[in-house]
Amino acid sequence: MKAELQYRYFYKPAVFVASLAPAALLLCGALGWFGQDLGADPVAKLLHSCGKTGLNFLLLTLLVTPVRRLTGLSNLVRLRRMLGLFAFFYLVAHFTVYLVLDQQLDYHSVLQDIVKRPYITIGFTALLLLVPLAITSTNRMMRRLGRRWQKLHRLIYLIVILGVWHYWWQVKKDIRQPLLYVAMVAVLLGFRLVVHLLNRARAARNAGPVTSTSAPATVRERT
Amino acid sequence: MRRHQPGRILPSQITPEAVYLNRRQLLAAAVASGALAASTIATLPAQAEDLAPPPDPRLKFTRNAKYSVNVAPTGFKDITHYNNFYEFGTSKDDPAANAGTLRPQPWHVTVDGECASRGTYAFEDLIKGLPLEERIYRFRCVEAWSMVVPWLGVQLSGLIQKLKPTTNAKYVQFVTLMDPKQMPGESSAILQWPYVEALRMDEAMNPLALMAIGLYGRQLPNQNGAPLRLVLPWKYGFKGIKSIVRISFVATQPRNTWNISAPDEYGFYANVNPHVDHPRWSQATERPIGKGLFAARQPTLMFNGYENEVAYLYKGMDLRRDF
Numbered sequence: 001m002k003a004e005l006q007y008r009y010f011y012k013p014a015v016f017v018a019s020l021a022p023a024a025l026l027l028c029g030a031l032g033w034f035g036q037d038l039g040a041d042p043v044a045k046l047l048h049s050c051g052k053t054g055l056n057f058l059l060l061t062l063l064v065t066p067v068r069r070l071t072g073l074s075n076l077v078r079l080r081r082m083l084g085l086f087a088f089f090y091l092v093a094h095f096t097v098y099l100v101l102d103q104q105l106d107y108h109s110v111l112q113d114i115v116k117r118p119y120i121t122i123g124f125t126a127l128l129l130l131v132p133l134a135i136t137s138t139n140r141m142m143r144r145l146g147r148r149w150q151k152l153h154r155l156i157y158l159i160v161i162l163g164v165w166h167y168w169w170q171v172k173k174d175i176r177q178p179l180l181y182v183a184m185v186a187v188l189l190g191f192r193l194v195v196h197l198l199n200r201a202r203a204a205r206n207a208g209p210v211t212s213t214s215a216p217a218t219v220r221e222r223t
Numbered sequence: 224m225r226r227h228q229p230g231r232i233l234p235s236q237i238t239p240e241a242v243y244l245n246r247r248q249l250l251a252a253a254v255a256s257g258a259l260a261a262s263t264i265a266t267l268p269a270q271a272e273d274l275a276p277p278p279d280p281r282l283k284f285t286r287n288a289k290y291s292v293n294v295a296p297t298g299f300k301d302i303t304h305y306n307n308f309y310e311f312g313t314s315k316d317d318p319a320a321n322a323g324t325l326r327p328q329p330w331h332v333t334v335d336g337e338c339a340s341r342g343t344y345a346f347e348d349l350i351k352g353l354p355l356e357e358r359i360y361r362f363r364c365v366e367a368w369s370m371v372v373p374w375l376g377v378q379l380s381g382l383i384q385k386l387k388p389t390t391n392a393k394y395v396q397f398v399t400l401m402d403p404k405q406m407p408g409e410s411s412a413i414l415q416w417p418y419v420e421a422l423r424m425d426e427a428m429n430p431l432a433l434m435a436i437g438l439y440g441r442q443l444p445n446q447n448g449a450p451l452r453l454v455l456p457w458k459y460g461f462k463g464i465k466s467i468v469r470i471s472f473v474a475t476q477p478r479n480t481w482n483i484s485a486p487d488e489y490g491f492y493a494n495v496n497p498h499v500d501h502p503r504w505s506q507a508t509e510r511p512i513g514k515g516l517f518a519a520r521q522p523t524l525m526f527n528g529y530e531n532e533v534a535y536l537y538k539g540m541d542l543r544r545d546f
Binding site: 030038039040041042043044046101102103104109112113117118119169170172173174 | 300301304305309313316366413414484485503504505507512513515516517518520
């Protein structure tokens with residue numbers, strides 16, 4: 001109960017405010033407040049910043065489970081939905097900047113881009129896949145979907161791979177940054193694979209023929 | 224060509240613009256021994272680059288109206304702080320931040336290959352006697368953004384005539400300085416260093432081709448390719464090789480750096496062409512730099528608007544193949 005209150009009245013608001021900081025910085029840049037600016041190519045700056053921040057939030061969302069496992073701070077899961085929704089927020093902003101500021105609502109050109117340019121096809125697919133996850137992020141939807149909820153939300157693994165791929169393919173030459181993201185995603189997804197394989201091995205051992213009746217059910221908490 | 228006139232001040236004897244512009248860095252070097260350095264730099268005013276500085280009175284030039292577009296140039300700060308110059312880093316703001324290590328004076332250029340005037344020349348001697356002109360050119364980057372730049376330079380054809388190429392010279396190749404101490408980006412193998420570019424001789428002799436030594440009436444800032452760089456307004460920006468130390472006349476077509484790096488994305492010709500897309504993005508439109516958040520994209524023009532001047536060079540060629 002104490003943890004719940006701590007999260008409700010302290011950690012969650014703190015993370016919420018911190019998560020808005022990148023948006024606030026960009027807004028100050030756009031308005032020229034506090035000496036901030038968006039540089040010579042403000043549209044590109046907004047576009048890339050929103051995309052990168054969205055990708056960062058996807059990684060943060062995926063970081064919650066490994067950190068919980070490794071540190072035992074199981075209450076961290078209370079922050080996960082917010083991080084995921086901020087990823088969605090920044091990626092929708094990313095697409096909106098592209099649609100409105102970069103393409104000036106030229107739907108024909110946007111459609112051509114989505115169909116003809118693989119990196120945009122990939123990025124757009126990732127964004128579309130995020131939509132059902134955002135819609136089903138409420139407590140009510142979690143209850144309604146039950147076990148299927150977790151299955152659906154594993155789409156995040158595919159989404160983050162598509163996101164990094166999208167980033168890699170639009171970089172002209174210097175792929176050091178995208179490579180770093182590939183490495184981080186590999187670690188985050190690799191962790192889950194290892195946990196999964198360990199669980200399976202343990203389950204198989206415990207389900208041996210002699211002690212079949214006493215095999216404890218493995219508590220799996222795959223997220 | 225190198226005769227010294229006693230009463231005349233050689234350009235190299237004047238405090239180089241670059242040194243003047245980099246005074247903050249020199250100051251930093253002078254006090255680098257202590258923690259003092261950081262505080263000194265921090266308290267120096269930073270507004271120097273914000274406005275276009277006045278033209279350098281030592282540079283005598285005329286505006287070439289025939290080869291200038293009638294459009295307001297992009298701001299000095301944007302032209303000098305939004306650069307692709309991978310020798311100083313791959314971000315657009317890296318060159319302005321890191322190019323202080325380049326020493327553009329004294330500067331020598333080696334001329335070799337199929338020509339009569341082989342040798343190594345001081346930069347000042349190389350361009351001596353050629354009329355210095357201001358030309359306001361459109362500039363189109365292969366990344367689909369564009370600027371308008373008031374360049375200062377000499378017509379490349381005049382320089383080439385001075386170097387007396389033989390009839391065996393079919394191409395002219397240019398090479399950038401290779402010195403990771405001055406160009407820290409050359410320490411990482413992002414591209415194959417040194418940067419090289421080349422033109423067919425008839426392209427090089429086209430009157431639009433400019434060997435630029437300045438912009439906004441002043442010597443080139445380091446980050447824009449000091450002390451001399453190519454400007455080819457009908458081609459994508461990467462053809463405009465910077466900080467040139469070698470000019471070679473050759474018989475066979477050389478490969479250029481970006482073509483070596485990604486042959487399916489960057490060709491030898493690299494002519495601006497809205498009908499031939501980059502494999503990953505469209506070249507039909509461009510975003511003008513410095514026009515703010517709500518500036519509309521502009522349609523990209525064939526040969527960047529210089530079709531009348533250069534189209535004859537590529538007659539009969541398949542520009543989809545020879546992109």
